[in-house]
Amino acid sequence: MASRKLFEKRVGVIGAGNFGTCIANILGENCQVIMHVRDKETLKTILETRMHYGQAMNANVTPTLSLEEVARECEIIFPIVPSVHFRTMMKELSPFLKPYHILIHGTKGLDLNLPKGKTIDTEATLSREVVRTMSEVIKEESVVVRVGCLAGPNLSKELAQRQPGATVVASPFNEVIQLGKRLLRNDRFNVYENPDLIGVELAGVIKNIIAIASGALSGLGYGENAKGLLVSRGAVEMVYLGRALGGNTKAFLGVAGIGDLVTTCNSPMSRNFTVGYRLAKGEKLNDILQDMEEVAEGVNTVKIAKKCADFYNVRALITQTLYRVLFENLTVPEALNYLMRYPLNVDIDFIA
């Protein structure tokens, strides 16, 4: 496929983390890419070594420090920054954005828009009115309306090794999906379409909760039976939570739902998995987070999802128990004990 014609316009990537770098490289096979990095050091390293996070940078990827340049040069931009920084990044980027821009994000986390003076810890429960997916943050902070997201079983390390994989591009705009496909697709990377943007975003977000739980089971030394149980019950819980937050059931059964869930639950490479694993080994949450290089989105997600589940009266056993482990000093063995004794034995009740 060496003779493949490059896309005529330059495409932007914001965020040079593991996944951002990975996506920039994949895009680089199809077009010229401008990748925004936050500090001069990183810029220098990338320019000098053409390596980042152990990945060789594609020759078509040019790093920059200027968000303005990204917005000016590119109509299509992939923001891939952690959810805690996402809104700040959007505020900085927003003055340069116009309604013709197309943003396809790859961030699997949630944001809150609380009234002044309130924080997540002051609120006992959270309603959908204050919870934002990243696409909603984009629309709230800028004039961009043509928004989409990427989600799926995309472990950065495997993508970097050019192993086969796939992703979902979701957007209510067919235009956005088709562009996303055109830009991301190559002979080892397939792209699926989904019009349910919120559903796909939520699937990617909520699966991180189950990933932590899966890490915890591994940490206790349990095998495949336990994991099978967790994945299937986790999928049901994803559907419940996702529906309460405004997604359709279908999105959770697809590549971005079950696909991503199975991958993350089996992967010691995943950050969320690692958090659970080390918790089970008896470490404290703060210590674990302190020496992680990048953000584990799942921790914050557990907090938000638990408070949403309480607000909407949704049964979300794994999330609620995990919340107690993370923030209320329940130990992992105690949590497992609690879950195994819970008297609920209906297998599937969300498909009529």
Added chain:
Amino acid sequence: MEILEEKKNKNKEYKPILDGIPDWPVYQLSKNRKEFIEEVSAKTIEHILKTRPSPKHLRDDLEATVYREQNRIKRNRWRVDPADERKFWSGIKSELTDLNAHPVEGKEVELLKRIITRYANEIAGNFKPSSYRFARRIITFWFRRLLNSARAKKFGAFFRSKYTLRDKIHVVGKVKLLRNLARKGTVVMVPTHFSNLDSILIGWVIHSLGLPAFIYGAGLNLFNIKIFAYFMNSLGAYKVDRRKKNLPYLETLKMYSSLAMEKGAHSLFFPGGTRSRSGMIEKNLKLGLLSTSVEAQRNLYLNNPPEQVRKIFIVPVTINYHFVLEAPELVIEHLQAKGQDRYFHEEDNYGSFPLLKFLFKFFTKGSNISVSIGRGLDVIGNYVDDEGNSKDSNGNPINTRDYFISNGQVSIDTQREAEYTRMVASRIVQEYHRINRVFASHLVAFVAFEIWLKQHPKLDLFGLLRLPEEELEIPYEEFRATFKRVRKEIYRLKSVGKINHATHLKGNTDLVIGRGIDNVGIFHLRRPVLKSKQGGIITQDLNLLYYYHNRLAGYGLEKII
């Protein structure tokens, strides 16, 4: 009965923004009526052929259309329907049958052309300056006469001119902005729809604000009534026949609306499609006609240099009544549909007489109406400023053209525009809730109904509605306390820009409750809210109470009952 006073300064008179009728876009349109109809037909055909390239496909659609039309003629004929209908459609049918046996090249297109041309002629309005002036004079004259004799309660006052409609109908909100926008661009007014009276009322409001006549999609059933037909025709109405749901008709209708907007004719339509059956503010708007404003704007950008493009502005309007004449029938239709999934069809159950009787009642008794004009939006749903420039939430300018750009150029993408239509629809609904003016009567109904709902936690809506009315009574003190609490929440919602209320809602609680009870659904035989002899709150008709209560649904107020 007490007349509810509003601030006087809200009701001043406005000068026309354009001097002579010949300057009005709607006049230009009617002067070139024939050419316009031809253009509509030609473009509709072009559009349909684009989506149905094969003759087979087209033939299927035509057959479906004939079938539906013949069915309609059999089942549901109106006085206004043309006499040659039966002949026309049986003619088309037999030609289609022949065509199945012996295909003739291009025949389908010819048949389509005949149908579309017929529809376009049927839809087109017929604005005449002379009858517009006449109609306007008549309406103003009679309204004034009626009002004055009624207010002074003696016949001699018939020829006085102390009261005008302006005392009766309060127009509040962004009037100046609306007048500005009508000068700068093309206005699409989208009011809520609760009563058959809305059409006339809005016509009067437009005139009294000094705006040129709007073209207006009026339900064909209104044309059954001769006197209405006369006024409607003269006011620039085009006809919308809700019985016809076939593809050629809908496409012609949309093309008519879209082209008229492109030519700068201010337009009006009720995006809820039909009167709100439940009494709730419309939540699901009909996207068909709404999409024509997006299309028209895109075509304007496509066909003109950027600096010459006339912008299209969408102006949401809510109409607030104490009393809706049709409420009893509407709510029953709503409950039937909701409860039993029963299909109800558009019926023409309003003759001239009940309507005239109602008009008389309305103008002779003191039940005021308020019309709130919302802020203007561009076709995507962004607010616009006085100059018609779109602004983002931080007040920075937005170029609306940018929304239609792909790869550096204005482009046609119907899927994208469908999404934009959905976006603007949800913005309109949001604006409706924001500018909705709460009357004391709405609040009284809301509080009473919700208290009863809460007292019967085991009953669903239908269970509650089946309770015998005579057994329900709320002690006044309890009612008053809840009323105050909900009113306070409405003040709070207003302060964050989520609702509006009439000035009469403020002040002494007992007085406001009294006003509310006096006014809620005042002319109904069975009143939704009354005070019992012991002073408690009672009802004579739970269905009606439910209807009036619904006006405040969707704000989450039930949580604080």
